[in-house]
Amino acid sequence: MGMFxxxxxxxxxxxxxRLRMDIISENVANINTTRTEAGGPYRxxxxxxxxxxERTTSPFRRDGAWSGDGRGVRVTGVANDPxxxxxxxxxxxxxxxxxxxxxxxxxxxxxxxxxxxxxxxxYEANSTVVNSAKGMIMKAIELGSGRA
Amino acid sequence: xxxxxxxxxxxxxxxxPMQTKPADPVESFRRAMERALADVNALEKTGRAKAEDxxxxxxxxxxxxxxxxxxxxxxxxxxxxxxxxxxxAYKEITRMQI
Numbered sequence: 328m329g330m331f332x333x334x335x336x337x338x339x340x341x342x343x344x345r346l347r348m349d350i351i352s353e354n355v356a357n358i359n360t361t362r363t364e365a366g367g368p369y370r371x372x373x374x375x376x377x378x379x380x381e382r383t384t385s386p387f388r389r390d391g392a393w394s395g396d397g398r399g400v401r402v403t404g405v406a407n408d409p410x411x412x413x414x415x416x417x418x419x420x421x422x423x424x425x426x427x428x429x430x431x432x433x434x435x436x437x438x439x440x441x442x443x444x445x446x447x448x449x450y451e452a453n454s455t456v457v458n459s460a461k462g463m464i465m466k467a468i469e470l471g472s473g474r475a
Numbered sequence: 476x477x478x479x480x481x482x483x484x485x486x487x488x489x490x491x492p493m494q495t496k497p498a499d500p501v502e503s504f505r506r507a508m509e510r511a512l513a514d515v516n517a518l519e520k521t522g523r524a525k526a527e528d529x530x531x532x533x534x535x536x537x538x539x540x541x542x543x544x545x546x547x548x549x550x551x552x553x554x555x556x557x558x559x560x561x562x563x564a565y566k567e568i569t570r571m572q573i
Contacts, residue, residue, distance in 0.1 A: 331546055341538040457542060464549055468556045 333460040339379065339399030340453035346402050347374050347446045351439055358434045361422045368422075369432040371408035376400050408433055508558065515550045522547040 350372050360369035379401040410433045418427035522543040528534045 334542060334546065338539060338542050342536065345536075345538075454538070457538075461545060461549060464553070468553055471560070 331460075331464075334457050336399035337453045337456040337460065339401065341450060341457075343374070343376055343400045343402055344446045344450040344453065348443065348450070350374050350405060351443050351446060354434050355436070355439050355443075358432060358436065358439075360432060361420070361429060368412055368430050369434075370412075371410075371432060371434045372405050373408060374402050375404045375406050377403045504561070511554050511557070515547070515554050518543075518550050519547040 354371055357369040363369050377400070379398040412430040412433050414428045415431050416427055417423055417429045420429045423429045522540075525534070525540045525543045529537065529540045534540070
């Protein structure tokens with residue numbers, strides 16, 4: 328396990344949370360979008376995270392040592408939320424259907440805000456991991472130098 | 476009988492010289508230092524390239540840039556400390572003979 332392995336893993340977490348924040352901001356910006364290029368209202372998106380593992384067997388070796396090759400998290404894609412659209416009765420809207428209902432995006436502001444806070448805290452937590460790992464490395468450098 | 480066996484062993488050892496000759500310690504130290512400095516140099520180049528990308532606006536992955544720069548700095552400090560310790564040990568050994 329390299330010296331910087333935990334820093335790499337935390338860096339992948341930082342990237343993933345930043346991407347989640349981007350998608351949340353897009354959801355919030357499009358909360359009232361009734362037209363998209365594909366037709367129909369904007370559909371809520373969320374990122375798909377996958378653990379980036381490169382090992383084929385268990386990371387614990389027979390002698391108890393750790394040979395983990397975990398590389399953190401990877402964003403495999405952005406998925407659409409399949410839940411149904413909100414129907415709002417507004418016959419004056421240009422996108423209203425024949426019954427007068429407008430299909431609004433299936434985005435709940437409260438959910439997005441909670442996800443935003445979660446992503447922000449996760450980003451801070453990963454940043455703390457990076458700092459702590461670097462602190463450990465610097466402590467190791469200081470080993471044996473405190474002679475006085 | 477046992478004495479004869481011992482003699483055979485001694486002849487056996489004489490015929491075979493040491494298979495792996497250990498590298499000259501000065502040479503291997505230099506090579507280790509060269510390798511370490513090359514690694515540190517590569518890390519620093521990567522960090523500097525990423526910082527340039529950030530300044531030019533080609534990337535907005537701020538934490539990646541910061542981590543690369545930090546990593547280069549840490550690797551350099553680490554290499555320097557290791558070098559200091561090795562040189563100190565070498566000096567102490569040379570002092571021992573007097």
